[in-house]
Amino acid sequence: MLPRYEPRGVEERWQETWEAEGLYNADPDPSRTPYVDAHPPPNVTGELHTGHALQLAIGDTVIRMKRMQGFNTLFQPGYDHAGISTQNVVENVLLAEGTSRQELGREAFEERVWAWLHEYGGKILVQFRRMGASLDYRRTRFTMDDEYVRAVMHFFVHLYRRGWIYRANRIINWCPHHETSLSDLELEHHDVDDTLSTIRYPLADGDGYIAIATVRPATIPADVAVAVHPDDDRYTHLIGREVIVPWVERRVPVIADERVEREFGTGALKITPGHDPTDFAIGRDHGLPEPSCIGPDGRVTAEGLEGLTQKEAEERILDWVKERGQLEGRKHYRHSVAVCERCKTRIEPRISLQWWCAMDEIKQPALQALRERKIVFHPESQHRFAIDSLENAPDWNISRQIWWGHQIPVWTCPDGHLTVEEETPPACAECGSTELTRETDVLDTWFSSALWPFATLGWPEETDDLAYFYPGHLQTTAREIIRLWENRMIFSGLELLGEIPFSDIVIHTTVLARDGRRMSKSLKTGIDPLELIEQYGTDATRYGLMKNSLTQDVRFSDSALEEGSKLSNKLWNAARLIVTACGGAAPAERPSSLEERWILARLSQVQREVERLLGEFDFAHTMDELYHLTFDDFCDWYLEAIKVRLYDGDAGARATATAALERLLKLLHPVMPHVTEEIWSYLPGRRTRLIVAPWPEAGDESEAGALERVQDLAQMFRRSGIVPALEGEERRIFNAVVKPERAKVTGNADAERERLRNEIARAEAMLANDRYVQNAPAEVVAAEREKLERYLRELDAIGD
RNA sequence: GGGCGGUUAGCUCAGCUGGGAGAGCACCUGCCUUACACGCAGGGGGUCGCAGGUUCGAGCCCUGCACCGCCCACCA
Numbered sequence: 001m002l003p004r005y006e007p008r009g010v011e012e013r014w015q016e017t018w019e020a021e022g023l024y025n026a027d028p029d030p031s032r033t034p035y036v037d038a039h040p041p042p043n044v045t046g047e048l049h050t051g052h053a054l055q056l057a058i059g060d061t062v063i064r065m066k067r068m069q070g071f072n073t074l075f076q077p078g079y080d081h082a083g084i085s086t087q088n089v090v091e092n093v094l095l096a097e098g099t100s101r102q103e104l105g106r107e108a109f110e111e112r113v114w115a116w117l118h119e120y121g122g123k124i125l126v127q128f129r130r131m132g133a134s135l136d137y138r139r140t141r142f143t144m145d146d147e148y149v150r151a152v153m154h155f156f157v158h159l160y161r162r163g164w165i166y167r168a169n170r171i172i173n174w175c176p177h178h179e180t181s182l183s184d185l186e187l188e189h190h191d192v193d194d195t196l197s198t199i200r201y202p203l204a205d206g207d208g209y210i211a212i213a214t215v216r217p218a219t220i221p222a223d224v225a226v227a228v229h230p231d232d233d234r235y236t237h238l239i240g241r242e243v244i245v246p247w248v249e250r251r252v253p254v255i256a257d258e259r260v261e262r263e264f265g266t267g268a269l270k271i272t273p274g275h276d277p278t279d280f281a282i283g284r285d286h287g288l289p290e291p292s293c294i295g296p297d298g299r300v301t302a303e304g305l306e307g308l309t310q311k312e313a314e315e316r317i318l319d320w321v322k323e324r325g326q327l328e329g330r331k332h333y334r335h336s337v338a339v340c341e342r343c344k345t346r347i348e349p350r351i352s353l354q355w356w357c358a359m360d361e362i363k364q365p366a367l368q369a370l371r372e373r374k375i376v377f378h379p380e381s382q383h384r385f386a387i388d389s390l391e392n393a394p395d396w397n398i399s400r401q402i403w404w405g406h407q408i409p410v411w412t413c414p415d416g417h418l419t420v421e422e423e424t425p426p427a428c429a430e431c432g433s434t435e436l437t438r439e440t441d442v443l444d445t446w447f448s449s450a451l452w453p454f455a456t457l458g459w460p461e462e463t464d465d466l467a468y469f470y471p472g473h474l475q476t477t478a479r480e481i482i483r484l485w486e487n488r489m490i491f492s493g494l495e496l497l498g499e500i501p502f503s504d505i506v507i508h509t510t511v512l513a514r515d516g517r518r519m520s521k522s523l524k525t526g527i528d529p530l531e532l533i534e535q536y537g538t539d540a541t542r543y544g545l546m547k548n549s550l551t552q553d554v555r556f557s558d559s560a561l562e563e564g565s566k567l568s569n570k571l572w573n574a575a576r577l578i579v580t581a582c583g584g585a586a587p588a589e590r591p592s593s594l595e596e597r598w599i600l601a602r603l604s605q606v607q608r609e610v611e612r613l614l615g616e617f618d619f620a621h622t623m624d625e626l627y628h629l630t631f632d633d634f635c636d637w638y639l640e641a642i643k644v645r646l647y648d649g650d651a652g653a654r655a656t657a658t659a660a661l662e663r664l665l666k667l668l669h670p671v672m673p674h675v676t677e678e679i680w681s682y683l684p685g686r687r688t689r690l691i692v693a694p695w696p697e698a699g700d701e702s703e704a705g706a707l708e709r710v711q712d713l714a715q716m717f718r719r720s721g722i723v724p725a726l727e728g729e730e731r732r733i734f735n736a737v738v739k740p741e742r743a744k745v746t747g748n749a750d751a752e753r754e755r756l757r758n759e760i761a762r763a764e765a766m767l768a769n770d771r772y773v774q775n776a777p778a779e780v781v782a783a784e785r786e787k788l789e790r791y792l793r794e795l796d797a798i799g800d
Numbered sequence: 801g802g803g804c805g806g807u808u809a810g811c812u813c814a815g816c817u818g819g820g821a822g823a824g825c826a827c828c829u830g831c832c833u834u835a836c837a838c839g840c841a842g843g844g845g846g847u848c849g850c851a852g853g854u855u856c857g858a859g860c861c862c863u864g865c866a867c868c869g870c871c872c873a874c875c876a
Contacts, residue, residue, distance in 0.1 A: 573836035
């Protein structure tokens, strides 16, 4: 064993061994209790980032503890086809080749995607292995697997037959680059510098004008009205009259609607139902037409402006308006604008025929389960948010006009009858026509994600896996995914299987870049976990990531990983001492001395604490406990105290030391699996791998404080140089650890006496305060008295 | 514009139901003590964002303010 622990090589070796020996495998076994974490499937085109790494560390730590505790653990791996995202990647490849998906056609394009995926996709699972994640890789699922596709089709047909899926023409978010609809949740909002133009619309009867403010003059050709607030005195006399829309010179009415903000702009709003969500809502309520002047590609279609970009059309229209003296002014205006989260193209609100899933009924059981806390969020504060967002969830736009994904299983005959089946039907269900054409839209990626916890287990087939492993337990995810995914898994699970898919949701925090900004590829602020692993090792990276973050988003800091690195090295060297000194001493807890009873009690105490903390998914404090147990208690006190006895060949000390080390390794294994397994392999009499070794029984902890007095006096000795009056075992331990004959004292006795006298004076003053003694709880006062007595005794021990 | 979280040592963060301000890193001092110098021992350093209030006692509770971050949101 080398003096310095070197994770490189060791970690890969154990990762391969564990997997090869089948120790990650989970199979139904009625004699054991399952524990399941269906790990969030990353995008098939993705690469490991810090969020994944943290998520894996958290999930794997819990899974490893549960596995040692005897649960039949299933840590489910897989990846997601990520519709738009993947299509985007492959389209970029095509672009570089000078072609496009339109040129290839749909079938050839899909083949290209598959080909690309076979070559480059799914590599992220290789990176998952480097995090030491004990996923059952045999069970890797992909949301485009044949079985999974069948599950998605089944889900769609199920919802359709329930009457919850319908088709409707509504205004939706349209990405002109991908030429598809997007749900509200797939947008980002960016602040942009824009120009607000004030334009006069002349009254049709030639008597003055009404001025409106707009940031999008290019949509003027599709205006169908001008709206004002019903109580706006400036305009009430104009309601019901008509104005003339510039450029197209069409007469449209002035209407009244409360949704118009009187304070904004001129207080008059041009109504363009075809290109603005608010206008669309107002237009529907007033029964207005819904013309369009912008095509799916974002270019203008209005007469006289065909094929122009919106920018060009805007200039033409503004010139037109200016020539006629109708341009009242233009001013700088900064506001937030929706963009496609994938390509950052500005969203074009557009009326389009889409498939929807009605939410009213399907969400009710989920809301009830959440309100009854059958699912617990960690931290608790996210619980309210989950309920609120589900309560307010609008109908779900589930169709996308892209090519990569699950094609909607709806067929139409020439008469327009719809046939909805899981597999291609032979003929129209209504008229028997065999001339069927399939719906070209695909489903929203999250539609298939919603099935992850049970489609991975074979649903809709009634498999043994499903019966045994469903419902699961743990779910780890980021905050922004709650509405997109968590809520949808919950209502789908309840609807299809009648049970919640998991019991605990850990919302981990966002790790920010070193400078406090968000990690992002485009800003180049990202931190590559593989580089961290290269530098610190997997164990240290796991430790460092979990040490960070609890309630608030936290900046990435290397010092936490360095700490992890030190911990693994410290553990390694402690083991080296015990292994070399004890040789093949069989581990046995037979404490014959105070420090041995103490360390065993401390191990039990910390174990209970770790069990409690991990039960609450409090990872940062778990790291803290383990670090101090290892450094302060195990190494600096216990090992220092028994070192000499180990060298002297004391059989009891050797057996106990080996046993204590075993317990320490077990406590650390869930967090630092590799270094602990490596050390474990050096210990005598090994029967099983540590990964599947039984979690220890926490024992008696009554002597966990037994060394406190010696520790206090040792510190005092180092400050004052005065050897305290200690006897028996306490004297022996003091001499073994502190070595008075060799220790150089840095402080002095006078300073120590001074410190104690000050403490005594403070305590006496507190106890002399009547209001304190009368009002403070009795135990607080009693504790103060004890402290005073202790100070007096210590002062006595070093001589006044 | 809503909702949530934050503001504690030079840096990154802990401080559980109010009871003598903590950790790791960095810094200073002493030690190459035969497990580990990624070590051991000791130390310096903080009006706990600001202003009020409740209390015998406030980092923690209440009110107001100021910054910072995240999520959400149809003022064109």
